Amino acid sequence: MLDIAEAEPASGEVITLTDVRKTYRSGSIEFEALRGVSLSIEQGEYVAIMGPSGSGKSTLMNILGCLDVPTAGSYLLAGDDVSEMDEIDLAQVRNRRIGFVFQQFNLLPSLPAWRNVELPLTYAHVPRDVRKAKSVAALEKVGLGDRIGNRPGEMSGGQQQRVAVARALVSSPALILADEPTGNLDSTATEDVLALFDELHQQGRTIVLITHEAEVADRAGRVVRVRDGQIHSDRITA
Numbered sequence: 001m002l003d004i005a006e007a008e009p010a011s012g013e014v015i016t017l018t019d020v021r022k023t024y025r026s027g028s029i030e031f032e033a034l035r036g037v038s039l040s041i042e043q044g045e046y047v048a049i050m051g052p053s054g055s056g057k058s059t060l061m062n063i064l065g066c067l068d069v070p071t072a073g074s075y076l077l078a079g080d081d082v083s084e085m086d087e088i089d090l091a092q093v094r095n096r097r098i099g100f101v102f103q104q105f106n107l108l109p110s111l112p113a114w115r116n117v118e119l120p121l122t123y124a125h126v127p128r129d130v131r132k133a134k135s136v137a138a139l140e141k142v143g144l145g146d147r148i149g150n151r152p153g154e155m156s157g158g159q160q161q162r163v164a165v166a167r168a169l170v171s172s173p174a175l176i177l178a179d180e181p182t183g184n185l186d187s188t189a190t191e192d193v194l195a196l197f198d199e200l201h202q203q204g205r206t207i208v209l210i211t212h213e214a215e216v217a218d219r220a221g222r223v224v225r226v227r228d229g230q231i232h233s234d235r236i237t238a
């Protein structure tokens with residue numbers, strides 16, 4: 001149980017979107033940001049989502065991450081229909097099934113690395129000693145075993161993002177969702193983080209990443225391009 005390096009043994013589809021639509025309404029004005037998106041992602045795939053500004057990437061990401069629900073269509077996450085869930089159930093799905101990595105790291109500055117990493121386990125009411133063991137193991141996995149007591153401000157950008165990746169891994173989620181994870185990193189730190197994603201992919205993790213950068217997308221085995229709220233192309237690259 002403590003070996004967080006172990007990939008999920010389950011196989012099959014992690015994500016199944018069927019004709020997903022998202023309409024934003026402000027006053028009497030409606031805008032359809034997603035116009036019928038169908039997408040299946042299998043356990044163990046590494047997928048990059050690309051597309052021009054305003055094409056609907058963040059809208060799609062918010063739905064995949066259970067931060068928002070579709071206006072129409074269905075979303076199965078690891079077999080569970082999340083399109084009709086209420087806020088409370090969605091929060092639980094986010095916490096247990098999805099590991100998030102954001103462009104701005106989103107670490108709590110006052111907490112040492114291991115306390116940041118254990119947060120998803122705290123919300124899931126995992127006992128204290130198990131939390132610490134798992135968060136230290138996750139930090140070792142991302143190469144920061146010697147930094148567990150450092151606060152974010154005492155680490156480089158690349159190290160902070162690796163702490164965020166450790167936090168995303170610690171609950172062994174079905175899905176790792178990353179929104180421009182290298183957007184704030186220089187080329188060396190970008191390479192470190194991408195190498196880490198490569199390793200997680202090799203271990204069978206399912207990763208979906210949004211990026212503007214071709215060099216980042218090139219690392220994924222599949223590139224999905226979004227345009228005007230629809231999937232414009234979907235190709236296997238590796």
Ligand SMILES: Nc1ncnc2c1ncn2[C@@H]1O[C@H](COP(=O)(O)OP(=O)(O)OP(=O)(O)O)[C@@H](O)[C@H]1O
Nearest residue numbers: 024025031033051052053054055056057058059060
């Ligand atoms: N809350 C909202 N209310 C109304 N319209 C919205 C809202 N959020 C997004 N939109 C619109 O939906 C469309 C898609 O937005 P989205 O943020 O998904 O694009 P994106 O592909 O992530 O763009 P970027 O690369 O600039 O981040 C845009 O036209 C945007 O203006």
Ligand SMILES: [Mg+2]
Nearest residue numbers: 054057058059
């Ligand atoms: Mg966006």
